[in-house]
Amino acid sequence: MKIIKGIKISPGIAIGPIYYFERYKFPIPKTYIKSEERDNELMRLKRATSKAAGELSQLRELVLDHLDEGHARMIDAQLMALTDEEVMKEVKKVVQEERKNVMWAYFDVMTQYEKALDKTLYIYHKERYIDIRDVKKRVIHHLSAEKQYTAPDLTEPSIFVSKRISPSDIIHIHHVNAIGIITEIGGFDSHSGILARAFRIPYLSNVLEIDKIIGTEEVILDADEEKIIFNANKNVMKEYEKRARQFLISKKKSLRGQVVHESRDGLPFHIFMNAGFLSEVEAIEPSSIQGIGLFRTEYQCIESNSIPDEDDQFETYSKVIKNMNGLQVTFRTFDFGRDKFIDMLDLEMFHQDQFFDDWGGISFCLENPSLLTSQLRAFLRSSVHGPIQIMLPMVSSVDEVLKFKEILRNVQIELREEGIAFSEKIYLGAMIETKDVMQILDDLAHEVDFFSIGTNDLSLYLIGSERKSSLIKNHYHPVMFQAISKIVESAKRYQIPVNVCGEMGADPYALIGLAAIGIRAVSVSYSAVQQVAEVVGNISIREVELIADELLSADDTLEIYTMLKKFYDDNVKPGNAEVA
């Protein structure tokens, strides 16, 4: 029996064979075509390259707007390679003379160029060279009958092992038999991490000895205890088989009936869900929660590797709203942080480009009005299916909100002129998650209908990402509670609702602290709903408010952690729970 260690990204247990995935190794069907199929094959290639060119042109526009001509020209090279005369000639020849299917032919030709280019690297080392693999990948993707091209289908339930995993990989493999994930690189707060937890796939990262796992028949992935076991003896295996079964049962369990929405002393407390995919929303029982507090619209872009058009968006949003049966859905406008955008670009050469750092949030959308307009049209058109709210990410000035409102007004006028129905009652909210916005809370409260506190980013901006101890998270930092209290006070003055959406709201101890300083609504991932409801139903808000002063005057993270844990142990811990 051998054990290797990793870091937990998503909890759970899985037992199964390994599926080792190396990026850029495509499954290419090695089939020959009949002579009458030749023209059709070449047409397929034409369609595939023009689709890929469409994607890249869209990217080029964005890059040109935000960076410079130089970066845009790197995409020009990819675009040129897509329609390269010589490549087309050679592929045509291979298809016509050797009768290879077009995907195979294209793959062969491009691989030859790729190899030849690799040899020239010594000369071009001062300049990034063309990302020919990206070109190849995009075309193969469009040639492939399957929708996804990043990761292949797993033919049997397997543990996915790779150097790293992209969000689109996870989206794909969770549909096709992935029961666990092991990677060498990957962080807890990464998008892949958020997705693995959303899909409840056990995931260990920072596993340094991946080589040792490859080739083993069966491994036990114990993400809970951060270890991978192979060649397990009978007893250990037996125990784990039991735990893996329990995990599967708990994973399948959807919440039945409504979870509590008031505290033990009868004060209302709302629990909303965070989501990013239609499939997530379809999998739940909507009546168990009070609505969607955050729908991350940019996930649709990661899924399709491009920005969906108005109609595609409209379709998705409408389905999400209909699925919620009249409960409120809060859509956040596209939030392209650096990581998300780069995942979408999926261009290797941009991965380390610091130029992308200041992208993201509502400012990105305001700078790309056509993108924002089509999204707003999709929101408004879908609003006939149920109540929706619109939320702006990373707001840092009142001016941004005013500009947004103007665009919204124009979209409304446009739709009226076109005779398209939409709801007139759509509330507008601002996410409070940057340092700048903390200085203008009152002015902002005057302009929006609600606040939503994004604790993940807020803690990054206020405290930094450094963790003092692995046990005590950033959100126990005194600065966080002081800031949130300030936000709550401001919202109260202007009588607008405020909620917390982020990891902090899902942490049972931190949740008690939030309740103490006046938070009455949180939006969390669905898997955390039950736990949040348990805490809410077992605490008396009147009692918990008594610790607010102590909480806000504390000047030490550990002090806060200890205080909140004690309150939890005294009130919520099983054994004390019966009071409810």
Add this chain to the structure above:
Amino acid sequence: MIQQSVRIVNKYGLHTRPATVFVTQASKFKSDVFVIYNGVRVNAKSILGLLILAVEPGAEITIEADGDDEKEAIEKLVALTKNKFNLE
């Protein structure tokens, strides 16, 4: 068919960015255009073809054009190369 030799005077040779400019320009002509370097002859309208030549800074290439507008093509492309592909 005409040919003319020209020296690469830009800093890093005929790498991605200059090659992109070169292909764009070459594609504007009806004539077939080729670049010959180290005994290898490639289609000057093919970005990948140009890149695998790996033309180093200071090297001499031969531009060849064949067609109705061959004269103009050679003139424009030689000027472009001498002018460091309008990039520096």
